[in-house]
Amino acid sequence: MYESALRLMKTKSLEDIKIGEICKEAGVSVGSFYNHFETKSDILVEMYKRADSYFDERYKDGSNASSDARDEIVHYFEVYAQYNQNLELETIKQLYTANNKLFITKGRYMQKTLQSIIEKRQLAGELDNELSYEYITEFLFIAARGVIYNWCLHEGNFDLPKMMKQYIERLIITFRKC
Structure with missing residues (x-):
């Protein structure tokens, strides 16, 4: 169904x-x-459960410890963009409305995974620890959703994972330890 x-x-x-x-x-x-x-709204809930399962499968053994913080976080969002692109444009367009509060549901696996990456990188001294890992996670997700929303507005006329990579690479600089 x-x-x-x-x-x-x-x-x-x-x-x-x-x-x-x-x-x-x-x-x-x-x-x-x-x-x-x-x-019918539970179909959207199912979408989010499947996204969490997808990230669980990709990240269940931990993230790539050999890369630096920038590479690991950029890779995370490339995976996020690829997942969205695979769902296809018309489906994603239906998710990107102000009525969809599932985006801001706390405690989802995807969020916990990114929080874990950020916290680990803060403890390693690679990322600024003046801001909480929860704040940085939310900040990055807001930006990533903006890139995906822009992809929707442009009818999918650009490579979403490539644009996400470029955007997150530039943005992550703001959280690097000086």
């Missing part, structure tokens, strides 16, 4: 998709839908 909803979201907004359409596309009954989801 989730995959069916994603396919339908390529042509119209989740708000305009009827639960019956999702079920028809998936070849299941409406009752089956309600056994998995309470509302």
Whole structure:
């Protein structure tokens, strides 16, 4: 049902998709839908769970200790951009609304992973520890979402991971230990 909803979201907004359409596309009954989801909005929640699972798989053994702080954080956001690009433009456009409060949900795996990277690099003396790792994480995510939103505004007409890399490389300089 989730995959069916994603396919339908390529042509119209989740708000305009009827639960019956999702079920028809998936070849299941409406009752089956309600056994998995309470509302259509839970499809978005599922997206975020899958993103967290993706990052769990990529980072479960820890991050690349051999690289420096800049390289490790830039790589993290390249992975983030690639994940978004793989979901495809029309799907991502539906996430980037002021009504989507899932972006600011605290304690998600993706956030904890980045916080861990930043905290480790602060303890190693590579990043400024005057600012909390929570603050730096939020700051970087706000910037990264801005890059993705800009990609949406430009109809995906640029390489998202490449632009994310360039943007985060410049931004991370502000958090380096002087």
